[in-house]
Amino acid sequence: MTGSVEELTQEVSTRLSGLEAPQNAAFSAACAERLMPLYLDFCVEQSWDDKQQLRGVLDDVWSALLDASQVARLDRAIHRLEQLVPHADDFNSALITAAQDCVICTDIAVRWLLGRPTEFSVSPGYAVEGIASAESARRTGYLSFGPAPDADEDQILGLPAVQNELAYQRQDVETLSTTARVADVTDEIRRRAHRNGHK
Numbered sequence: 428m429t430g431s432v433e434e435l436t437q438e439v440s441t442r443l444s445g446l447e448a449p450q451n452a453a454f455s456a457a458c459a460e461r462l463m464p465l466y467l468d469f470c471v472e473q474s475w476d477d478k479q480q481l482r483g484v485l486d487d488v489w490s491a492l493l494d495a496s497q498v499a500r501l502d503r504a505i506h507r508l509e510q511l512v513p514h515a516d517d518f519n520s521a522l523i524t525a526a527q528d529c530v531i532c533t534d535i536a537v538r539w540l541l542g543r544p545t546e547f548s549v550s551p552g553y554a555v556e557g558i559a560s561a562e563s564a565r566r567t568g569y570l571s572f573g574p575a576p577d578a579d580e581d582q583i584l585g586l587p588a589v590q591n592e593l594a595y596q597r598q599d600v601e602t603l604s605t606t607a608r609v610a611d612v613t614d615e616i617r618r619r620a621h622r623n624g625h626k
Contacts, residue, residue, distance in 0.1 A: 453492050455532045459532035464624040470526075488533065513527060595623050
């Protein structure tokens with residue numbers, strides 16, 4: 428199954444649009460959790476986020492999903508997250524897009540929990556983009572899909588790492604669609620996302 432990132436994630440994005448804010452927050456947190464190993468590799472490689480602030484914010488998101496009284500702690504996180512997005516112009520790294528997208532998915536989760544979603548509040552595309560970019564850089568040396576975009580993009584998007592992410596997203600949205608209380612499935616989703624983190 429290949430196509431553009433938008434085409435590949437459209438079904439999940441549509442299903443998310445019918446879910447409540449906590450379910451959307453949990454979905455975004457799971458995407459960030461799977462991207463976290465790539466983000467941490469970027470941090471080591473580039474001496475970035477040495478206090479692991481992003482890990483702390485994402486842990487706070489998971490706590491707030493389990494206990495709504497913890498949501499207020501996330502209010503300060505919005506400003507910290509803005510500082511944690513590495514700018515592509517400043518780094519020459521195959522992991523830059525994955526690192527950025529990990530922060531973006533965490534930010535989206537925070538905004539859903541605070542009741543401040545934006546027009547960019549759907550994370551499936553960001554997660555796939557980060558993984559596809561890392562895979563492209565590993566195989567071609569380029570973050571983008573190269574001079575023959577259609578063929579190269581199809582090849583990269585067809586790779587197991589990308590297809591696995593799409594499968595994980597479908598599994599998460601299915602789990603979240605069948606529960607009224609996101610706290611009931613938070614531990615399951617978090618453990619699964621941690622286990623399926625991209626290396």
